[in-house]
Amino acid sequence: MGKVLIIGAGGVGTVVAHKVAQNPDTFTEIMIASRTKSKCDAVVKAIGNPNIKTAQVNADSVDELVALFNDFKPEIVINVALPYQDLTIMEACLKSGVNYLDTANYEPKDVAHFEYSWQWAYKKRFEDAGLTAILGCGFDPGVSGIYTAYAAKHYFDEIHYLDIVDCNAGNHHKAFATNFNPEINIREITQNGRYYENGQWVTTQPLEIHKDLTYPNIGPRDSYLLYHEELESLVKNFPTIKRARFWMTFGQEYLTHLRVIQNIGMARIDEVDYNGMKIVPLQFLKAVLPNPQDLGENYEGETSIGCRIRGLKDGKERTYYVYNNCSHQEAYKETGMQGVSYTTGVPAMIGAMMFLKGLWKKPGVWNVEEFNPDPFMEQLNKQGLPWHEKFDGDLEL
Ligand code: NDP
Numbered sequence: 001m002g003k004v005l006i007i008g009a010g011g012v013g014t015v016v017a018h019k020v021a022q023n024p025d026t027f028t029e030i031m032i033a034s035r036t037k038s039k040c041d042a043v044v045k046a047i048g049n050p051n052i053k054t055a056q057v058n059a060d061s062v063d064e065l066v067a068l069f070n071d072f073k074p075e076i077v078i079n080v081a082l083p084y085q086d087l088t089i090m091e092a093c094l095k096s097g098v099n100y101l102d103t104a105n106y107e108p109k110d111v112a113h114f115e116y117s118w119q120w121a122y123k124k125r126f127e128d129a130g131l132t133a134i135l136g137c138g139f140d141p142g143v144s145g146i147y148t149a150y151a152a153k154h155y156f157d158e159i160h161y162l163d164i165v166d167c168n169a170g171n172h173h174k175a176f177a178t179n180f181n182p183e184i185n186i187r188e189i190t191q192n193g194r195y196y197e198n199g200q201w202v203t204t205q206p207l208e209i210h211k212d213l214t215y216p217n218i219g220p221r222d223s224y225l226l227y228h229e230e231l232e233s234l235v236k237n238f239p240t241i242k243r244a245r246f247w248m249t250f251g252q253e254y255l256t257h258l259r260v261i262q263n264i265g266m267a268r269i270d271e272v273d274y275n276g277m278k279i280v281p282l283q284f285l286k287a288v289l290p291n292p293q294d295l296g297e298n299y300e301g302e303t304s305i306g307c308r309i310r311g312l313k314d315g316k317e318r319t320y321y322v323y324n325n326c327s328h329q330e331a332y333k334e335t336g337m338q339g340v341s342y343t344t345g346v347p348a349m350i351g352a353m354m355f356l357k358g359l360w361k362k363p364g365v366w367n368v369e370e371f372n373p374d375p376f377m378e379q380l381n382k383q384g385l386p387w388h389e390k391f392d393g394d395l396e397l
Contacts, residue, residue: 001026002356005074005098007059007089008081009034009043011180011293011337012103012138015345016078017043018335019383021052026353031072033057034081046336059085065092074098076352080345082184083107090122090133099131101351103138103344104184105229112187112269114229116367123365133365137351138344139305139324140166140246141230143385145369146347146376147307147322148234153373155320155391158240161310163397164230165223167215167249170301170328170339176257177290179340183282189258190267194227195245196235207255213247213396215304216388217325223247233367240311245397261285296338299328303339306387308395321390324380334384343385350379 004027006016013032020027032040033055040054057068059081069077069092079089079102086106093100106118119135126133136142144164152159168179178185193204209225228246235241250258261267266285271278306323324343331342351368354360360371368376380387 001028002075003027003029003073004031004076004078004352004356005069005072006030006032006078006080007034007057007085008079009036009039010080011341012080012344012348014043014046014293015331015335015337015341016080016348017052018047019346019349020078020352021047021049023349023353023383026356029053031055031074033068035059060088062088062091062095065089066095069093069096069098076101076355078348078352079103080348082181084109087118090119093131093133094122094125094129097129097131099355100126100133101137101348101355102135103142103348105136105141107184107187110269112191114188114191114227116229116232120365127364130363132355132361132363134351134355134360134371135365135367136230136233137348137368139347139385140164140228141233142344142347142351142368143324143380144305144307145230145234145367146373147387148238148309149369149371150373150377151307151309151320151322152238155318156309156311156313159238159309159311160240160242161397162234162238162241162244163308163395164228164246165213165215165304165306165308165323166247167213167218167221167223167304168340169215169218169221169249170299170303172290172295172299172328172338174290174295176254177295178292179295179338180292180344182286182289182292186258186261186267186282186285187269189226189248189250190262191227193225194231195225195243196231196241197243207250211396213249215249216323218302218304221249223249230367234369237367237369292341293337296328296332296336299332299338302327303343305343308397310395319392319395321393321395322387324385324387326385346383346385347380350376350383353379
């Protein structure tokens with residue numbers, strides 16, 4: 001059905017490559033390209049399909065990307081490099097007539113700032129070129145938006161309260177490690193918290209608000225209010241929402257390490273002089289922390305991510321909780337990666353599948369909740385991320 005180019009051979013890229021290879025009816029030709037070609041070759045070896053091509057590319061360079069795109073001629077690029085590369089890859093897509101999908105919004109390297117404005121600004125150019133760009137198609141953002149769209153379509157006339165709840169109850173047996181790229185992860189959680197209420201954004205201190213939430217098959221876990229990028233598009237696309245928040249669990253041990261990292265300046269993202277060399281402390285820290293891709297083997301337990309929604313149907317208040325639990329060990333057995341990479345990579349593959357099947361094809365730049373959620377939800381059940389629903393229970397929020 002179509003040619004796909006995956007950019008990035010990290011934890012998420014590895015899962016995307018496995019899942020794309022498992023769906024040969026949809027993905028007829030596959031290439032994985034990244035900064036370090038040997039990592040792409042290792043992924044292909046692990047999958048055991050020599051037909052998957054590999055290439056080296058610096059995705060910060062539009063020219064290099066254009067040369068690669070013109071050579072391989074993919075129909076769609078799955079961008080699972082880092083958020084810094086989103087705009088160069090979108091530029092190259094426009095220059096070469098290629099469709100686009102990613103899992104994280106653009107961030108400038110020198111300031112940890114999360115908003116869609118930079119990518120939404122490409123809407124007209126993608127429209128004029130007849131190309132589709134699908135933004136934020138991992139789990140959160142990604143499935144969190146699709147769950148919300150599914151709830152709005154089938155169960156609510158008006159959604160009033162939305163809480164996205166993200167629990168990782170896994171244990172990787174390391175003193176401290178992040179589950180995806182440490183630089184991106186630490187930038188995200190050391191920011192101020194932010195949520196949406198009655199038409200305004202309310203800012204909190206980092207990790208200031210927290211409460212115990214009970215997760216299915218896991219139990220109660222201390223959950224912290226964070227800003228997360230999908231809140232921005234969801235309140236725009238579902239204007240009946242009065243309050244939207246995002247919660248993530250952290251263990252005390254993790255938070256203690258994080259506090260120390262910040263207190264000693266290792267979370268800084270500005271350059272410092274070290275022996276006449278410029279280094280960014282957070283990037284240096286990434287080099288010494290465990291690689292998230294190596295956590296899988298000893299990772300036990302599961303993740304549980306979902307949406308807790310309250311609103312109106314036929315004039316009556318109702319609640320709805322939709323979620324997926326994903327076992328780190330099962331993810332590892334299937335792809336060699338832990339559950340956080342798995343829950344991101346599977347939806348990225350499904351988004352590209354939706355595009356190639358013509359189900360999510362419309363020129364412009366879109367967030368996932370702007371497409372029909374039904375065929376995506378159906379694929380989640382088939383591709384390893386089954387979902388469950390609870391109606392009219394206590395949401396705790
Ligand atoms: P990793 O750091 O494991 O992998 C990133 C990959 O991108 C590496 O292979 C890296 O190459 C490559 N890369 C980085 N810079 C460049 C460049 N300039 N040119 C070419 N390749 C480059 O990250 P993850 O796999 O953990 O995360 C991938 C993406 O997924 C991130 O954007 C992250 O924010 C997003 N994500 C989204 C989630 C969601 O639910 N929506 C959840 C988790 C992650 P090299 O190996 O040489 O360093």
